[in-house]
Amino acid sequence: MICSVLYLNGPAGLFGADNDLLSLLNSIIFLVFMILLFTGLNQKIQMMIWVKNIRKYLSRIEVMAKEAKVKSVETIKKMGGSNAEELVNRMIEFFIISPVSEEPTGLMRRLEHLLNIRDDRFKKAIKAVLPEASKHEVANAGVILEIAIALNAIFRTVRHYLILGEKTNNWILITQLQLEMPQIYKLSHAYYKAIDSFTQGKPIGDGIGPLVAAVLSKDGNKKIICEDTIMSEVERKGRKLIVVKAEGPGANVGKPGEAVAKLVKEYEGNIKRIIMVDAKLKLEGEETGDVIEGVGAAIGGLGPEKFKIENIAAHYNIPLDAIVIKESVEESISAMTKRIADAVDKVLEIIDRTLIERTKEGDIVIVAGIGNTVGIAQ
Amino acid sequence: MDYDMLFTLMLIVIATLCIVMLAARRFQKPSEGKYETITLRECDSCGYRERRSFVKGDYVLKINGVCPKCGGTMTIMKIYVEKAEARRQKGYKQISPQ
Numbered sequence: 001m002i003c004s005v006l007y008l009n010g011p012a013g014l015f016g017a018d019n020d021l022l023s024l025l026n027s028i029i030f031l032v033f034m035i036l037l038f039t040g041l042n043q044k045i046q047m048m049i050w051v052k053n054i055r056k057y058l059s060r061i062e063v064m065a066k067e068a069k070v071k072s073v074e075t076i077k078k079m080g081g082s083n084a085e086e087l088v089n090r091m092i093e094f095f096i097i098s099p100v101s102e103e104p105t106g107l108m109r110r111l112e113h114l115l116n117i118r119d120d121r122f123k124k125a126i127k128a129v130l131p132e133a134s135k136h137e138v139a140n141a142g143v144i145l146e147i148a149i150a151l152n153a154i155f156r157t158v159r160h161y162l163i164l165g166e167k168t169n170n171w172i173l174i175t176q177l178q179l180e181m182p183q184i185y186k187l188s189h190a191y192y193k194a195i196d197s198f199t200q201g202k203p204i205g206d207g208i209g210p211l212v213a214a215v216l217s218k219d220g221n222k223k224i225i226c227e228d229t230i231m232s233e234v235e236r237k238g239r240k241l242i243v244v245k246a247e248g249p250g251a252n253v254g255k256p257g258e259a260v261a262k263l264v265k266e267y268e269g270n271i272k273r274i275i276m277v278d279a280k281l282k283l284e285g286e287e288t289g290d291v292i293e294g295v296g297a298a299i300g301g302l303g304p305e306k307f308k309i310e311n312i313a314a315h316y317n318i319p320l321d322a323i324v325i326k327e328s329v330e331e332s333i334s335a336m337t338k339r340i341a342d343a344v345d346k347v348l349e350i351i352d353r354t355l356i357e358r359t360k361e362g363d364i365v366i367v368a369g370i371g372n373t374v375g376i377a378q
Numbered sequence: 379m380d381y382d383m384l385f386t387l388m389l390i391v392i393a394t395l396c397i398v399m400l401a402a403r404r405f406q407k408p409s410e411g412k413y414e415t416i417t418l419r420e421c422d423s424c425g426y427r428e429r430r431s432f433v434k435g436d437y438v439l440k441i442n443g444v445c446p447k448c449g450g451t452m453t454i455m456k457i458y459v460e461k462a463e464a465r466r467q468k469g470y471k472q473i474s475p476q
Contacts (some may be wrong), residue, residue, distance in 0.1 A: 010395070015392065022382045022383060022386045023382075025386050025390075026382075026385070026386055026389070027390075029390075034403050065391060200434050200459055201434070201435070202415055202432065202459075203437075203438060203457050203472075211438060211456075214438055214439050215455065218439060218453075248437065248438075249437035249438070249440075267400075333422075334459075335413075335415060335458070335459045336457065336458045336459065337458055337459055337460075338416075338458045338459070338460045339457075340458070341418075341456045341457075341458035344456070375437045375438060375457055376437060376438040376439070377438060377439040377440060378435050378439065
């Protein structure tokens with residue numbers, strides 16, 4: 001194009017003395033610039049570029065969501081399930097309606113009730129197609145199905161906002177989506193990669209709490225304290241430790257809140273301390289695997305389990321110690337990294353120090369390892 | 379030196395660069411290195427530790443084999459992923475799974 005412009009200018013007048021062509025070019029550029037600026041056309045061009053970019057991310061999330069669905073069908077089929085496809089199609093858009101929060105009376109009880117119904121529906125639906133499968137296989141299949149549901153939900157939500165933004169020419173919506181897309185994609189990718197961990201039964205980053213509990217209670221006598229939750233008694237530094245964790249090695253989080261509340265009631269409040277170990281989402285710039293201490297109930301989830309622990313601890317005036325291991329959200333749902341696994345020794349050091357400094361010999365202490373216990377037995 | 383020409387060319391270059399930069403905001407795929415899952419076994423009697431590649435069916439606290447040093451039982455104590463390159467740099471010797 002530049003060549004033709006030069007040619008038009010004539011061989012003798014290569015950017016000739018009058019510079020007519022240059023002036024024209026300058027005027028055109030200035031005119032285009034002003035038109036773009038004052039008609040909002042520049043924003044539309046930018047929106048077009050962003051929409052194109054969002055679509056690229058969305059198409060990849062769609063592929064992952066579809067593959068997750070296929071993988072969950074395959075996993076259930078491999079476990080001997082017959083109607084795997086029908087089950088996955090039926091459950092892929094399964095939802096839970098949050099209880100009314102404007103009336104807080106009994107909110108936790110109502111939420112727990114709904115969560116129990118949901119878990120029960122899931123387990124029964126999977127058990128119906130996998131009648132011969134073990135408890136742990138059912139748990140693993142359930143989590144893989146939940147990943148497929150999560151990816152499907154992410155895909156549908158992003159698509160909804162993209163279409164809405166395009167339809168209403170809402171450039172703020174498109175801008176927000178464009179800025180969020182790398183993080184959304186990263187999270188979706190982590191979910192997708194987590195399928196392999198659950199299929200093969202590898203521990204995930206969130207399993208650091210149960211890993212600490214497993215190491216602590218290795219030689220203790222184990223018994224089921226409540227649904228999907230194990231307790232064991234061990235002696236450490238002359239103190240009696242009651243270690244609580246979800247029942248593994250299937251993908252389980254158990255009911256640690258219920259277990260701790262039950263134990264405290266059983267011992268009539270004669271518990272010196274409750275130590276909780278859990279994974280914590282790190283802030284950007286922080287190191288994965290760093291172990292920090294605090295107070296309070298170190299447990300995630302929607303609330304009922306945390307509420308039970310806080311309630312019983314406050315009722316009997318039992319101090320709550322929290323030991324958390326820093327990791328990113330991607331690391332928490334992906335296969336456990338060495339840095340996270342190595343944090344076990346640091347956590348044990350802190351537990352020992354806590355026992356020596358804040359309890360006496362013969363005291364009873366509850367240690368609860370919170371998290372998903374996939375790949376970690378007891 | 380023709381300043382008009384220089385100015386025009388500069389404008390064209392800047393405008394082109396702006397367009398290229400806008401269009402070049404491409405899809406960023408998270409970087410992935412090569413990872414390997416490691417199973418760490420420990421002897422219950424003498425504390426001898428051994429690392430090997432993860433095999434499906436491994437889980438933490440699974441009794442897994444006999445200690446090559448004292449004949450005691452080996453228990454899987456950790457399962458984690460490690461960057462393959464990092465392991466090569468450390469000169470880690472691979473032990474084949476049993």
